[in-house]
Amino acid sequence: MKPxxxxxxxxxxxxxxxxxxxxxxxxxxYFHRYGYQPIETPVMENLSTLTGKYxxxxxxxxxxxxxxxxxxxxxxADDLKNKDSNAVxxxxxxxxxxxxxxxxxxxxxxxxxxxxAFPFKRYAIAPVWRADRPQKGRYxxxxxxxxxxxxxxSLLYEAELTQLLDDVFAELGLRTVIRLNHRKILAGLAEIAxxxxxxxxxxxxxxxxxxxxxxGVEKELRERGVDEAAxxxxxxxxxxxxxxxxxxxxxxxxxxxxxxxxxxxxxxTAGTLTNRLEFDVTLARGLNYYTGCIYEVEVDTExxxxxxxxxxxxxxRYADLTGxxxxxxxxxxxxxxxxxxxxxxxxxxxxxxxxxxEDLEYLLLCLDDxxxxxxxxxxxxxxxxxLHTDLYPTAAKLGKMMKYADQRNAPKVIIIGxxxxxxxxxxxxxxxxxxxxVVGF
RNA sequence: GUGGUUGUAGCUCAGUUGGUUAGAGCGCUGGAUUGUGAUUCCAGAGGUCGCCGGUUCGAACCCGGUCUUCCACCCCA
Numbered sequence: 001m002k003p004x005x006x007x008x009x010x011x012x013x014x015x016x017x018x019x020x021x022x023x024x025x026x027x028x029x030y031f032h033r034y035g036y037q038p039i040e041t042p043v044m045e046n047l048s049t050l051t052g053k054y055x056x057x058x059x060x061x062x063x064x065x066x067x068x069x070x071x072x073x074x075x076x077a078d079d080l081k082n083k084d085s086n087a088v089x090x091x092x093x094x095x096x097x098x099x100x101x102x103x104x105x106x107x108x109x110x111x112x113x114x115x116x117a118f119p120f121k122r123y124a125i126a127p128v129w130r131a132d133r134p135q136k137g138r139y140x141x142x143x144x145x146x147x148x149x150x151x152x153x154s155l156l157y158e159a160e161l162t163q164l165l166d167d168v169f170a171e172l173g174l175r176t177v178i179r180l181n182h183r184k185i186l187a188g189l190a191e192i193a194x195x196x197x198x199x200x201x202x203x204x205x206x207x208x209x210x211x212x213x214x215x216g217v218e219k220e221l222r223e224r225g226v227d228e229a230a231x232x233x234x235x236x237x238x239x240x241x242x243x244x245x246x247x248x249x250x251x252x253x254x255x256x257x258x259x260x261x262x263x264x265x266x267x268x269t270a271g272t273l274t275n276r277l278e279f280d281v282t283l284a285r286g287l288n289y290y291t292g293c294i295y296e297v298e299v300d301t302e303x304x305x306x307x308x309x310x311x312x313x314x315x316x317r318y319a320d321l322t323g324x325x326x327x328x329x330x331x332x333x334x335x336x337x338x339x340x341x342x343x344x345x346x347x348x349x350x351x352x353x354x355x356x357x358e359d360l361e362y363l364l365l366c367l368d369d370x371x372x373x374x375x376x377x378x379x380x381x382x383x384x385x386x387l388h389t390d391l392y393p394t395a396a397k398l399g400k401m402m403k404y405a406d407q408r409n410a411p412k413v414i415i416i417g418x419x420x421x422x423x424x425x426x427x428x429x430x431x432x433x434x435x436x437x438v439v440g441f
Numbered sequence: 442g443u444g445g446u447u448g449u450a451g452c453u454c455a456g457u458u459g460g461u462u463a464g465a466g467c468g469c470u471g472g473a474u475u476g477u478g479a480u481u482c483c484a485g486a487g488g489u490c491g492c493c494g495g496u497u498c499g500a501a502c503c504c505g506g507u508c509u510u511c512c513a514c515c516c517c518a
Contacts, residue, residue, distance in 0.1 A: 004491095004508085004509080007508080007510085058516085060442070061442095061517090128518090131442095132515095132516075132517075133515090134509095135512070137518075138516095138517070204516095310518070311517075311518060312518065313518075336518070338518030339518085341518055367476065397475070398475085398476055398478095399475095399478075400478095401477090401478090402479090404478085405477095407478090413477085415476065417476060434478090
């Protein structure tokens with residue numbers, strides 16, 4: 001058979017793993033520096049934990065795990081006969097792969113609330129799965145790097161997470177735009193437009209502004225059943241590019257005014273950043289558990305022209321997520337870095353540091369069996385003194401072994417023959433410069 | 442989930458209106474060079490043309506299905 005892997009998944013070569021680890025290491029370092037603690041949860045959750053948390057679209061994208069045993073025998077015969085997938089599904093699948101790290105975290109907090117000190121700050125770097133149709137920068141299996149705080153509604157955390165996003169991307173050498181909006185501003189907008197109950201429809205439409213333009217948004221709004229008067233009001237918001245210009249439009253909405261006030265505070269406390277921090281009234285974010293401030297980070301195309309990539313990080317505040325799992329109502333706020341997209345962008349911009357190559361220091365090449373036995377002992381001594389050492393495992397032709405050293409990108413090679421065994425002095429060849437020197441170990 | 446697109450050697454790709462034995466570059470193996478790689482020269486190996494079926498005297502090429510890739514929509518990191 002021809003080997004293959006499921007679509008939307010990937011294997012990684014050693015060099016790719018090293019570059020991915022570089023990204024994870026940077027992110028983890030800043031998570032630690034900001035006081036977030038690591039936790040782990042299973043890759044599988046009960047399906048009931050996951051369904052209904054991400055909207056209708058999210059449910060469709062959940063990977064379901066088939067029950068073990070005679071799962072069809074236990075399913076309702078009529079539902080099977082009618083080919084009613086929705087009715088059969090809960091009967092044949094009770095588990096699913098996690099779709100993100102936030103909902104499992106909320107479940108975790110409720111289950112362990114007596115063991116945690118609040119505000120509880122945690123991070124997780126782990127794969128998640130979405131049954132989406134794959135595209136560039138969109139995979140069925142990908143890593144998210146999440147930092148969340150639960151148990152406080154202090155806006156200082158919104159500011160802190162903004163700084164965390166800024167620090168990580170500054171360290172990675174990637175210029176980004178950190179866009180902020182507030183669900184309460186969007187709620188206020190819907191209220192002012194006379195469609196308080198249609199907030200999702202309205203935000204989904206205006207979120208497409210940069211893609212389909214103002215006329216396209218108007219068309220989309222009408223298609224979603226928004227009346228002309230409301231479309232006119234919403235148009236005013238689309239032209240407002242700053243908090244100060246949106247604030248007067250929300251004068252008559254209490255919830256809108258609150259959103260403006262909170263965002264003003266976040267902007268004020270976040271301070272000076274390396275990356276661009278911008279208010280964007282058209283930023284919507286689909287995950288429907290967000291209730292407050294929402295974030296989205298994209299590559300700054302002014303600093304990096306020609307980069308086409310969706311959001312590379314995102315997040316927001318969710319006030320009610322733990323309540324869904326029957327816990328106390330603990331407000332949470334968090335961000336998520338999309339490691340694969342960051343990888344693709346860094347690769348495209350050649351922003352990976354050069355020294356993510358293998359950290360081998362010495363490769364030992366032995367010319368005959370006696371030298372090989374000697375070399376193996378030498379390797380032991382070198383490793384014990386902390387040198388990263390490897391040994392070619394047979395006494396092959398030197399040319400062949402040198403070629404292997406070249407492919408391994410070994411910086412230094414030690415050639416061991418009868419002369420070296422006798423004298424205990426070794427010729428060390430620098431593979432970069434070609435120079436050789438005699439050294440004793 | 443909807444519509445489109447892609448698939449030929451390990452990799453990147455040629456391949457004429459359907460016609461004998463499917464090519465190139467790079468890589469790989471061996472040799473020139475039995476103590477020196479990345480350079481040079483010579484030789485060689487490697488492909489059921491994604492998979493299944495159909496049309497045809499004959500299919501890498503035409504048709505259907507399927508898987509995969511990428512793109513748009515949906516949504517999203």
